[in-house]
Amino acid sequence: MDWLTTVDHKKIGILYFLAGGFFFLAGGIEAILIRIQLMYPDLHIFVGGTFNQLLTMHGTTMIFLAAMPLIFGFMNAIIPLQIGARDVAFPFVNSLGFWLFFFGGLLLNLSWFMGGAPDAGWTAYAPLSSDTYSGRGVDFYVVGLQIAGIGTLIGGINFLVTIINMRAPGMTFMRMPLFTWTAFITSALILFAFPAITVGLVELMFDRLFNGNFFEVGQGGNVVLWQHLFWIFGHPEVYILILPAFGIISEVVSTFSKKVLFGYSSMVFATMVIGFLGFMVWAHHMFATGLGPVANSIFGVATMAIAVPTGVKIFNWLFTMWGGHIRFTVANLWALGFIPTFVMGGVTGVMLAVPTADFQYTDSYFVVAHFHYVIVGGLIFGIFSGLYYWWPKITGRLLSEGVGKVHFWFFFIGFHLTFFPQHFLGLIGMPRRVFTYLPDQGLDTMNFISSIGAFLMGVGTIAFMYNMIITGMKKKDAANDPWDARTLEWAIPSPAPEYNFKQTPLVRGLDALWKEKMAGNKEMTPAEPLGPIHMPSGSILPFFMSLGLFIAGFGFMYGKHTFETEFFNTLFNNYIIAGSGLAITLVCMLLRSVYDDHGWHIEVEELEEKGVKA
Structure with missing residues (x-):
């Protein structure tokens, strides 16, 4: 039960790792099945529609349900420790973000057992993804990704606020570890990129479930519109994925070369430039669409420009290792x-x-x-x-x-x-x-x-x-510090106690822990006297809020479906299931607003007892 109600960023990080790891295995199995089918010419193992489903689900699962949560796992587990915070800015929202992602991913994968997975490719190009050319699977894609996407979006907002507001005294922006910087830029990209895919998915949902005409050419719709909306999200998405990996590599290379990261400020600037340019290159996925020579040239040049800050990073890693x-x-x-x-x-x-x-x-x-x-x-x-x-x-x-x-x-x-x-x-x-x-x-x-x-x-x-x-x-x-590392998270016990830092540390420079080690100190200098620590209370509401949207998703998907029994027809076709799912979510939101939870405190006596044990 503790894991369902937790708002502790470390436990939520582990939940992200478990869920992301599970989906990573699922996507990996799909990939191996694809490679079995393509091992020899003219094989007939996974043919036609089945192959399309495997292919679509492999791409969708790996990008949205494996890569993203694994990155969020690192952000949750590490960022508050790196900036000297006791938790993220909004612990409740953090929990809600995880459960929304989890139920969205679950909904998407249930399609395998409910009439077939999505089969329009992971990019779901219209008109392939319209109900004319693809089965019910794409409904699962549209609804599942919207639910998971809300979770990712609020997670991104949460980390932006955390990194701006919760840094320890002395940790200026230019003293933050590079992983924190990349997570910060990634969160900003999430904030601006995810609304585009949300709009696209809403439009596709209206086309499929409520007779909309956004992508129906016969009714005046436009199929290229989907490509623009998808890639205006999709290209920043690949930087959302890769920037935290850059941050991890920077931490690891620096620690295991026993050297400060070469060109720290240029690394930070390169990260910003990549994030900025990432929004200006989306049409390079659409060169063959017929945008014309001028548009193609502009997007081609912009794409090549991104190679410059990326090259800066590569050389900085090489120079960090040089002589290390x-x-x-x-x-x-x-x-x-x-x-x-x-x-x-x-x-x-x-x-x-x-x-x-x-x-x-x-x-x-x-x-x-x-x-x-x-x-x-x-x-x-x-x-x-x-x-x-x-x-x-x-x-x-x-x-x-x-x-x-x-x-x-x-x-x-x-x-x-x-x-x-x-x-x-x-x-x-x-x-x-x-x-x-x-x-x-x-x-x-x-x-x-x-x-x-x-x-x-x-x-x-x-x-x-x-x-x-x-x-x-x-x-x-x-x-505490098995690698002889440089940053704040290694100054506390492994695994971190629930309050992270007994006393908020005082940061005196880049690579805060290394600076203290070089000054001959055994631990960080505290920035405050020992006092009671305020902790947020756990809550089951995020779980039920997400469950409500999960139920509502089913209600909307099967709103026009004809069932064999009259009872189900009444429930689904009058949107009773969809309405009750939304009602669960709204009631949870009301409870959250009305019931004021002030959290609890860990008193100094408890801290001193724990200190003796540690």
């Missing part, structure tokens, strides 16, 4: 694997930014190779690096380095085996999203290699799960 005392821990192996892999993904990105060339590459496996190099080779490598790095701080136990190396090498080699050949498959003309191909077209060998690589990545992931299980059986014996 480098330790090859598993966390650092992932970071070192990240850098060249991400550069390769970036190079193909610049190739795709040339509109004339893009006419050749577009909708081929070259594009698939490109975005997997940046999202798997960038984001997922970054996430694994962060997991090995912060695992002791989150759980109090160190992951096995030996098993970790098995995980790394299987996944790393498997990744390159899977996606490197796909560049060439695309260049010789294999279109993406096809479920089979003819023999003797020069596609057989590379598809076979690609599928073998996918199995190796699967083996690597199993090794990681084994690592988690054997580590979970050990006793909690991690030191």
Whole structure:
């Protein structure tokens, strides 16, 4: 019950990791099934519609339900500790954000058991996603992503406020760790990008459920409108995903090189520039749509410009390692694997930014190779690096380095085996999203290699799960600071106590903990005397608010469905289910407004007892 009602950012972080990890496995299984079907020419295992469902759900699950929550897991578990705060600004909203995401993702995945998953591709282009061309699955996509999207949006707002308002005394913006900076910029991107996809999904929902005409060409609608709305969200989304990974890599490279991050201020500025330019390049996904030479040229040049701040980051990481005392821990192996892999993904990105060339590459496996190099080779490598790095701080136990190396090498080699050949498959003309191909077209060998690589990545992931299980059986014996690291989160016990900091620390410079170590201090200088600590109370309301929207979603989706029994027809066709779901949510909101909860305090005596134990 404690986990359903918790508003503690550390527990919510763990919930995000569990849910994101579950969806990551689901998306990974879908990917392996796709690669089984494409292993040999002319296979008939997952054909046509089934393949489209696998493909759509793989993309949607990995982007919205695996990558995003894993990033939010890190933001929840680490950001308050890095800035010296006791919790996020709005603990209740934090919990609500998680449960909305969870129920949205659950709704989307229930489509497998309720008449078929969405099958219009993860980008859900109209008119493919209209009810003329696709089944009920797209209703699940539209409603599930809206519910999950609200959760992400309020999470982003929460972290913006937390980072602006909750920093410890002395922690100016230019003293924040880079992971905090990237999370800050990411939250701002979420704030501006998610409304666009929300509008698009609402319009698609009206088309599908309430006879709207936004994308119905025969009624004066416009199918290109969906592409604009989707990509105005979709391109910032890839920076929402990759920037926190950049932050993690910056922390890891700096810690394991025993050096301050090279060019800190340029790293911060580069992050801002990437966030800013990320909103100006969306139409590079639409070069073949027919926007005309002027628009294509402008978006092509803007896209190439993003390579500049990204290059700044790459060189700063290399210069941080230059002359450093480098330790090859598993966390650092992932970071070192990240850098060249991400550069390769970036190079193909610049190739795709040339509109004339893009006419050749577009909708081929070259594009698939490109975005997997940046999202798997960038984001997922970054996430694994962060997991090995912060695992002791989150759980109090160190992951096995030996098993970790098995995980790394299987996944790393498997990744390159899977996606490197796909560049060439695309260049010789294999279109993406096809479920089979003819023999003797020069596609057989590379598809076979690609599928073998996918199995190796699967083996690597199993090794990681084994690592988690054997580590979970050990006793909690991690030191406060097992890596001899530089930032505030390593100044407190592992795992962090529920109040985080007994006394708010005083920050005296960049890499606050390292500064104290260099001054010969054993711990942080406190900024306040020991006093009672105010804690927020847990609440079950976020769970029921989200459950209400989940029920309402079903009510709206099946509002026009004809059931076999009259009872169900009455309930759904009169929107009674939808109304009652919304009613649950609204009643919870009312209760939250009327009932004033002042939280509770941990008294000084308790703190001193805990201090003795620690």
